[in-house]
Amino acid sequence: xxxxxxxxxxxDVDLETLRSRMLQMGGLIxxxxxxxxxxxxxxxxxALEQVIENDxxxxxxxxxxxxxxxxxxxxxxxxxxxxRMIMGVSKAVTDLERVGDEAKKIAVVSKQIHESGRLQIPxxxxxxxxxxxxxxxxxKALDAFARLDSVAAAEVIRxxxxxxxxxxxxxxxxxxxxxxxxxxxxxxxxxxWIARALERMGDHSKNxxxxxxxxxKGTDVRHTNFEDVERxxxx
Amino acid sequence: xVANPAPEIAPVAVASAPVPSKKSExxxxxxxxxxxxxxxxxxxxxxxxxxxxxxxxxxxxxxTYLRCFNRMHDxxxxxxxxxxxxxxxxHTDILNPEVDPIEVRMRISMVFQKPNPFPKSIYENVAYGxxxxxxxxxxxxxxxxxxALRGAALWExxxxxxxxxxxxxxxxxxxxxxxxxxxxxxxxxxxFDEPTSALDPIATASIEQLLAExxxxxxxLIVTHNMQQAARVSDYTAYMYLGELIEFDATDTIFMKPMNxxxxxxxxxxxx
Numbered sequence: 001x002x003x004x005x006x007x008x009x010x011x012d013v014d015l016e017t018l019r020s021r022m023l024q025m026g027g028l029i030x031x032x033x034x035x036x037x038x039x040x041x042x043x044x045x046x047a048l049e050q051v052i053e054n055d056x057x058x059x060x061x062x063x064x065x066x067x068x069x070x071x072x073x074x075x076x077x078x079x080x081x082x083x084r085m086i087m088g089v090s091k092a093v094t095d096l097e098r099v100g101d102e103a104k105k106i107a108v109v110s111k112q113i114h115e116s117g118r119l120q121i122p123x124x125x126x127x128x129x130x131x132x133x134x135x136x137x138x139x140k141a142l143d144a145f146a147r148l149d150s151v152a153a154a155e156v157i158r159x160x161x162x163x164x165x166x167x168x169x170x171x172x173x174x175x176x177x178x179x180x181x182x183x184x185x186x187x188x189x190x191x192x193w194i195a196r197a198l199e200r201m202g203d204h205s206k207n208x209x210x211x212x213x214x215x216x217k218g219t220d221v222r223h224t225n226f227e228d229v230e231r232x233x234x235x
Numbered sequence: 236x237v238a239n240p241a242p243e244i245a246p247v248a249v250a251s252a253p254v255p256s257k258k259s260e261x262x263x264x265x266x267x268x269x270x271x272x273x274x275x276x277x278x279x280x281x282x283x284x285x286x287x288x289x290x291x292x293x294x295x296x297x298x299t300y301l302r303c304f305n306r307m308h309d310x311x312x313x314x315x316x317x318x319x320x321x322x323x324x325x326h327t328d329i330l331n332p333e334v335d336p337i338e339v340r341m342r343i344s345m346v347f348q349k350p351n352p353f354p355k356s357i358y359e360n361v362a363y364g365x366x367x368x369x370x371x372x373x374x375x376x377x378x379x380x381x382x383a384l385r386g387a388a389l390w391e392x393x394x395x396x397x398x399x400x401x402x403x404x405x406x407x408x409x410x411x412x413x414x415x416x417x418x419x420x421x422x423x424x425x426x427f428d429e430p431t432s433a434l435d436p437i438a439t440a441s442i443e444q445l446l447a448e449x450x451x452x453x454x455x456l457i458v459t460h461n462m463q464q465a466a467r468v469s470d471y472t473a474y475m476y477l478g479e480l481i482e483f484d485a486t487d488t489i490f491m492k493p494m495n496x497x498x499x500x501x502x503x504x505x506x507x
Binding site: 004005006007008011077078079080081082083084218 | 462463466490491492493499500502503504505506
């Protein structure tokens with residue numbers, strides 16, 4: 001990847017601003033996920049409301065980053081690695097915004113559960129551990145983006161399988177509770193939504209990692225199997 | 236004769252498209268202005284009925300390379316060619332001293348940066364090459380002149396004033412007249428040396444549209460210092476630097492994912 005500066009200093013500044021804005025957005029979303037999961041366990045309604053409110057800031061990041069991408073295309077007609085950076089950021093930002101949405105969903109559902117005082121089934125430790133795997137994946141994907149490291153990005157893609165497995169495990173557990181005591185069904189279903197939101201976050205982090213590989217290597221690895229991804233990422 | 240079935244819409248192309256046939260090929264091409272070596276060992280295909288763009292910083296040799304194709308360097312003493320430029324399908328070596336440069340220029344025509352119509356009428360500008368070839372029949376000249384002016388997308392604008400002086404045309408029209416003049420001898424290849432540098436954006440766009448139409452019938456080689464133009468009009472792009480060919484590939488590849496860091500640096504404006 002070309003790392004030397006452009007002859008146009010302003011272009012360098014524009015690209016750097018874009019990248020750092022994306023990382024700021026990622027940082028905000030990470031804290032949203034952690035706060036939402038914490039709120040699920042503690043029932044702290046104010047904290048959950050804050051997560052819901054903060055989603056507007058996440059959305060504002062998406063709009064401003066996409067607008068800046070359009071401006072750079074109009075002004076600079078970027079080519080090669082610069083063009084891939086703009087295309088990759090534009091797509092990755094959509095996935096990040098969806099992660100933000102899922103965090104908000106977790107907060108909304110948690111609030112519903114606690115407001116109705118319904119959390120009667122045993123607290124699921126699995127949600128917290130699945131949550132920390134997801135945050136880890138997101139952090140790793142953002143880190144891979146910051147360092148333009150395609151090998152690290154490939155690892156994130158591999159990690160997504162673990163989230164899918166954790167999700168299935170949580171659902172199996174919840175089904176057991178529901179069968180034992182039908183009064184837990186409505187709460188259990190809400191927890192399935194929360195687990196599903198985490199699983200979706202894993203998918204979006206994987207998409208982000210795929211864009212990092214595209215930016216660095218110029219190869220579109222979406223919808224390819226993992227062996228091919230690893231090979232492309234480490235070429 | 237059985238008609239071919241309509242082609243299926245191909246699933247996403249994974250393998251690269253079939254390579255088209257070559258119209259020309261440089262082999263070990265070198266060029267010296269006196270003792271100064273301006274071109275070094277250029278090996279490059281020119282694909283038939285495609286537009287190939289030559290890009291690179293000032294002094295990289297792209298115009299020098301272009302002028303080898305129609306033996307323009309012959310006009311000045313002290314110049315020396317090395318290697319071959321083969322023209323297909325007849326396998327003629329353009330640079331062979333036994334090959335008549337006038338004949339080469341009938342088959343390979345050039346359009347220059349600054350429109351340079353002759354101080355003659357529009358009609359006579361286009362007919363000139365044919366007259367030099369010995370064509371006398373008025374009916375045939377009329378037909379060829381109209382065909383060439385249509386080919387240059389100029390006929391409708393000038394058909395009622397063919398006897399007007401060419402200098403009365405606008406810059407963009409004069410350039411299209413020069414293209415018509417180049418087309419009149421039914422060339423197999425057209426060379427363009429920064430054809431729109433002197434034109435406004437609208438005239439530029441109409442010349443670029445003309446290139447897209449011309450390439451259906453003729454092979455085109457264009458030198459441009461405008462990278463976006465190269466990206467817009469060409470099928471293949473060659474990046475040159477200090478007399479050498481650094482990279483040659485399909486334009487989409489060069490502008491999305493060039494193999495060579497020097498190419499990448501040039502097209503992203505990191506060149507310094």
